[in-house]
Amino acid sequence: MQTALNVYNSKSRQVEKFEPLNPPFVGLYVCGPTVYSEVHIGNVRTFSSFDLIYRYLLHLGYKVRYVRNITDVGHLLDDTSEDRISKKARLENIEPMEVVQRYTVDFHRTMEKFNALPPSIEPTATGHLIEQIELVQTILDKGLAYESNGSVYFDVEAYSKNENYGELSGRNVDELMANTRSLDGQSDKRHPADFALWKKAEPQHIMKWDSPWGKGFPGWHLECSVMSTKYLGRSFDIHGGGMDLKFPHHECEIAQNKAGFDEEPVKYWLHTNMLTFNGRKMAKSEGTGITPRELMEGDHPLLSQAYSPMTIRFFMLQAHYRSTLDFSNEALQAAEKGLKRLMTSIQDLSKLPTSDVSTVQIEDLSEKLYAAMNDDFNSPIAIAHLFEAVKWVNLIKDGKETITPNDRDSLATLMHAFVFDVMGLTDETSGDDTEKIDGLMEFVLQLRQEAKDNKNYGLSDTIRDRLKELGFEIKDGKEGTTYTMH
RNA sequence: GGUCUCGUGGCCGAGUGGCUAGGCAGAGCUCUGCAAAAGCUUGUACAGCGGUUCGAAUCCGCUCGAGACCUCCA
Structure with a gap:
C-alpha cells in the first residue's frame, strides 16, 4: 500500500489516520433501518456508502466484523407515544412481527x-431485551438514570458532571439544559434534555415486556449501545450512520456506553450525508420519499424511464459519501451512459491487442486509485481515474497506445478489483451464457460480414437492426466488428 | 433563534493558495457504404461584496441563497 487509509472522524471533525484498535481486525457498526415501511432511496444511499467502506476495508486485507442492526421496536413517532411498528401493525390489523x-x-x-x-x-432490538434491561439497571445503579412513573430516563445533568454530553454533535450542555421550552403538559422527565432508556407501556400498547420497572419497552438508543458492545466490545473501531442520527441518537449512545461501561465506545464516527431530489430535500415521512422500486420501475412522475440498481449505485458512487447528493432524471441518465462506457471497456480488456512495450503506466494508475480511496473513501476521484483507464483501453484498441501482455493482465486485475470488489458494481449485461452467446454472435457477425463484402447492405443492415432490437448493439471497428449486450 | 454544512461551467459532481478533475449533454474533426461506437479538439465555472497575499474559486469577514439537526415521552 502506497499511502495509509485516512478517514474523516465526525467527532473530531478532522481527517485522521485509520489505525484499528486490534489489527488486522476491524469492528464496524452501522445503524440499520427501522422496519416499519419500505426503505426509501436515501436509506439505500447510506447503506451503499457503508458497503463501499466495508468492501474497501476488506480489500485492504482487514478482517472486518460488520454489525448492522434491525430496529424492530422502540422507535417512537414524532407526535404520539406510539411505536412506529405498533402503529403500522394496528393500522393493518396484523401482528407487529408481521410488519417487521x-x-x-x-x-x-x-x-x-x-x-x-x-x-x-x-x-434485532427485540432479540436483545435482556441485555438492554441489564444496561438500564447498570446505569441506574450508577446513579446516572432515574425511574419515574414506570419509565427510566437517562440523567443528562448528572452525567454531565464528569462527561461531556454533546461532544459528538457539538452541542453545549448548558444550552441544552437551559432549553426550558414548555413540554405541553406533563412529563415524567426531570429535565427536557433527559432521554428514555425504558418506556412504560400503556395498557393498549401491543409491544411490551416485563422489566424491573413494570411492563414496557426499550428506548430507541439503547439497542445500539447494547448490540455494538455485545458483538464488537466496549470499545470498537468504526460506528456509522446517517447524518440525521448524529443527534440525538448517537450522542445518546455515547452517553449510555460511557455511563454503563466506563469506556469511550467508538474510535471513528462516520456519517453519511443526505439525498435530495431535484434540489429539494427528500421527505422522510411516509409516501413523499422516492423508493428504490419506483426508481427501478421508472414509476414516478419526475422520472422518464426506469433505472437499474447498478446505474443508481454508480450514480451514488460518483459523489462523496459526506456530500449531499441531488437526484434528478438527467443526472441518472448521465450515470447510466457513463457506467455503460466503463463496463464496455472492461469487457474489451481481455481482447486487447498486446505488444512488446507499454505506453501506459499501470503502476501510476494503481497508486492514484489507492490514494483516492485512502483519502476518506473518495470514490468520485477513484472513478475519475478509472475513466483514464477506459481511455487507455480505447486508444489501445485503436492502436494509438500499446500494452504488454503482463501490463494488460495487471490492468485487468486492477480494474476488476476496483470496479467489482471495491465499488461493488456488477456487469448487468453479462450472464452465465456469455460464452455461448459469444460464439453465436461471432457466427452471426461473420454472415453479416459476408453480406457486406458482397455489398449486400440491405441484408447487413437488417441483421444489425434486428440484433439491436434483441439487445445487441453492433460496432464496426477497424479490427472487425464487436458487440455489446444490454 | 441556536449548532453545523454547502453554494463550482447546460446538468451531476471532485479539488487545491499559483499547475487538466471526471461523467453526461452541445459543437467541430477523424474513422465509416450508412449507422453506432471510439479517438482528438472546444466552451464564458468557481453566489455577491470587501479583506489578507506577490498571487484566492481555494484563507478571513459580511451579504444573499440552499440544506441538516435542535432531545416536541424519538
Missing part, C-alpha cells in the same frame, strides 16, 4: 439488488 418480517425481507431484497454485501451480524 415484511419490511425486513423487503430491505434485504432491495440491498441485494444494489449488490450490498450482507453484514456479518444483523441483530
Whole structure:
C-alpha cells in the first residue's frame, strides 16, 4: 500500500489516520433501518456508502466484523407515544412481527439488488431485551438514570458532571439544559434534555415486556449501545450512520456506553450525508420519499424511464459519501451512459491487442486509485481515474497506445478489483451464457460480414437492426466488428 | 433563534493558495457504404461584496441563497 487509509472522524471533525484498535481486525457498526415501511432511496444511499467502506476495508486485507442492526421496536413517532411498528401493525390489523418480517425481507431484497454485501451480524432490538434491561439497571445503579412513573430516563445533568454530553454533535450542555421550552403538559422527565432508556407501556400498547420497572419497552438508543458492545466490545473501531442520527441518537449512545461501561465506545464516527431530489430535500415521512422500486420501475412522475440498481449505485458512487447528493432524471441518465462506457471497456480488456512495450503506466494508475480511496473513501476521484483507464483501453484498441501482455493482465486485475470488489458494481449485461452467446454472435457477425463484402447492405443492415432490437448493439471497428449486450 | 454544512461551467459532481478533475449533454474533426461506437479538439465555472497575499474559486469577514439537526415521552 502506497499511502495509509485516512478517514474523516465526525467527532473530531478532522481527517485522521485509520489505525484499528486490534489489527488486522476491524469492528464496524452501522445503524440499520427501522422496519416499519419500505426503505426509501436515501436509506439505500447510506447503506451503499457503508458497503463501499466495508468492501474497501476488506480489500485492504482487514478482517472486518460488520454489525448492522434491525430496529424492530422502540422507535417512537414524532407526535404520539406510539411505536412506529405498533402503529403500522394496528393500522393493518396484523401482528407487529408481521410488519417487521415484511419490511425486513423487503430491505434485504432491495440491498441485494444494489449488490450490498450482507453484514456479518444483523441483530434485532427485540432479540436483545435482556441485555438492554441489564444496561438500564447498570446505569441506574450508577446513579446516572432515574425511574419515574414506570419509565427510566437517562440523567443528562448528572452525567454531565464528569462527561461531556454533546461532544459528538457539538452541542453545549448548558444550552441544552437551559432549553426550558414548555413540554405541553406533563412529563415524567426531570429535565427536557433527559432521554428514555425504558418506556412504560400503556395498557393498549401491543409491544411490551416485563422489566424491573413494570411492563414496557426499550428506548430507541439503547439497542445500539447494547448490540455494538455485545458483538464488537466496549470499545470498537468504526460506528456509522446517517447524518440525521448524529443527534440525538448517537450522542445518546455515547452517553449510555460511557455511563454503563466506563469506556469511550467508538474510535471513528462516520456519517453519511443526505439525498435530495431535484434540489429539494427528500421527505422522510411516509409516501413523499422516492423508493428504490419506483426508481427501478421508472414509476414516478419526475422520472422518464426506469433505472437499474447498478446505474443508481454508480450514480451514488460518483459523489462523496459526506456530500449531499441531488437526484434528478438527467443526472441518472448521465450515470447510466457513463457506467455503460466503463463496463464496455472492461469487457474489451481481455481482447486487447498486446505488444512488446507499454505506453501506459499501470503502476501510476494503481497508486492514484489507492490514494483516492485512502483519502476518506473518495470514490468520485477513484472513478475519475478509472475513466483514464477506459481511455487507455480505447486508444489501445485503436492502436494509438500499446500494452504488454503482463501490463494488460495487471490492468485487468486492477480494474476488476476496483470496479467489482471495491465499488461493488456488477456487469448487468453479462450472464452465465456469455460464452455461448459469444460464439453465436461471432457466427452471426461473420454472415453479416459476408453480406457486406458482397455489398449486400440491405441484408447487413437488417441483421444489425434486428440484433439491436434483441439487445445487441453492433460496432464496426477497424479490427472487425464487436458487440455489446444490454 | 441556536449548532453545523454547502453554494463550482447546460446538468451531476471532485479539488487545491499559483499547475487538466471526471461523467453526461452541445459543437467541430477523424474513422465509416450508412449507422453506432471510439479517438482528438472546444466552451464564458468557481453566489455577491470587501479583506489578507506577490498571487484566492481555494484563507478571513459580511451579504444573499440552499440544506441538516435542535432531545416536541424519538
